[in-house]
Amino acid sequence: MSLKFRIFKNITKQGFQSMWRNRGMGLASVSSITAVLMILGVILILILSINNIMLDTKTKFDEVQVFLADEAKEEDVNNIADVLKNSEGVVSVTYESKKQALEILRKDWDEDAYLLEGLEDDNPLPNSYIIKLKDIKYAKSIVDKVSGLAGVENITYYQEIIDKLMVLANYIRFGGLAIIGVLVFVSVFIISNTIKLTVTSRKREINIMKYVGATNNYIRGPFIIEGILLGLCGALISILIVYYGYGYLFDAVNEKLYSMFTFYLIEPKNIFNDIAIMFATLGVGIGALGSIVSLKRFLNV
Amino acid sequence: MLNLIKSLRLNYYKFRVHFSLIWIFYPEFDVLIMFYPINSPQIVYLSFILYYNITLRKRIIHKLIYYDIWGETLIKFINASKEYKNGVKALSNINLEIYKGEFVFIVGLSGAGKSTLVKLLLKEENVTEGNILLDGLDITKISNRKVPYLRRQVGVVFQDFRLLTNKTVYENVAFAMEIVGAHPKEIRRRVPMILSLVDLSRKANSFPDQLSGGEQQRVSIARSIVNNPPVLIADEPTGNLDPETAMEIMKVLSDINGRGTTVLMATHAREIVNTMKKRVITLEDGKVIRDEEKGGYELEVSNI
16 A cells, blocks of 8 residues: 555656656647637537527527407307316416506507507407416427317417527537537647657656566656646636636626627626536546557557 | 464565565465475475455465476576567577576677577567576566566666666666655665665765766666666676776676676676686577586687
């Protein structure tokens, strides 16, 4: 046990030493990892924002409105309410009378509400049921059920829009993942090349270590630790840049975006943890993998 | 169980040596014990490794091995041949026995197979045919993962010293002990001792660049024996040195040999071989053509 621990201590010490000695090279690796992770951060934020917008739209549009004909009989109206209440996926059914509808419209129109004056007596707006759904996917079955019933004039729901949005979001998500994959690959390549330079400069030393009876893990260890440290440095820098950069952008642009497109960006502090964990893992992974790749050739003596 | 081993260690020096060697080749075992009949020490070849499985609380015979405990053979080549991938036959049908505590010269022209012989012993290359036993263990069969443990049993010195230029003399020697995970206390105790053995105590804090060739070679020898290997292989250790310095090195090597380490030295240097009066094995075209006790440096070509 203590033997393993001593060996581990040696390896770690050598890793730190070698990073310090090759700090010029290290800077190159760190900056390449930082660059990759920053691009990754941008894509990630894009994806998360789109997810956010999707969730937002979903909750905004998870209702079906059934408009009732003015001349509908009371029993038909009650019948419709019964059918709706007994359908799957329905959370609540609210009756919205002509008057309430007008009231809501008036509020929505705000300053232009004067245009609606005089409509109280001859209200063209229909009575309606507003059905809140657990999920938008139940909309179709409810619409099918209700559309044939007497007294139903019209039904509106937003499934198609949402479907289209989902498809778009999926494209963006997969596209983003593909780009991330390529970037990770490229950065492994870059860091493996950087470490290969250190390895080549220490080829003699590795050779000697092999003759004195060092195990492959003992030789590999310091390089892997160096790679991990470089990866961690890159991750740390890119986390800071992405976090503060995005925070600045968020402050500058969020309000405007909402007034233009009625959606909010994701708040920086909400994604900080995710990004930090993801970057740290990727940084470490890229570093370690880069070292392993670059060392493979040198270990056969 | 451990108490038993400790007491055996104290009582039987030979047992301790072999116990530790076995442990090096089978480090995954919890407890290993070797048994052999004590009353017939000369002819015991068969022994077995007992593996005490702590979780099962059971003694299991792991495997029977031929293990030459009390025999005097340390290195044995049995019909060993080596043919490189490009078709060059470097060694053919080598049969050699090198005994414990011997000092052996291996001489021959360039390309006679000296270096290949050294490479085979370090398992840098593997034989194409035949077997090589090191202290009873067939090193041609051990897996790549265990090669480092083999190399800890074989100290090696090269013509070009192969020292780390960014480390001091002390660090160069300590480095070899760090690799095997030796205790820092043990390192601090043993390194100065070995340095004084090769007469370099005063240069402990110098860097290799600041030393003469002979001194550098002595550092390299110190490094190779610091882990106390049973064999020391020297591949033309005097090749880069002038005759006087070479004799210094030879004195160090024969001191080490005097302390019980078997020394195998491949060399070109005629004067050295002739003055040392040790066993000389002559190689030519990959074959052993002469093997003499207290021999001299004679090659076919020089006789013509």
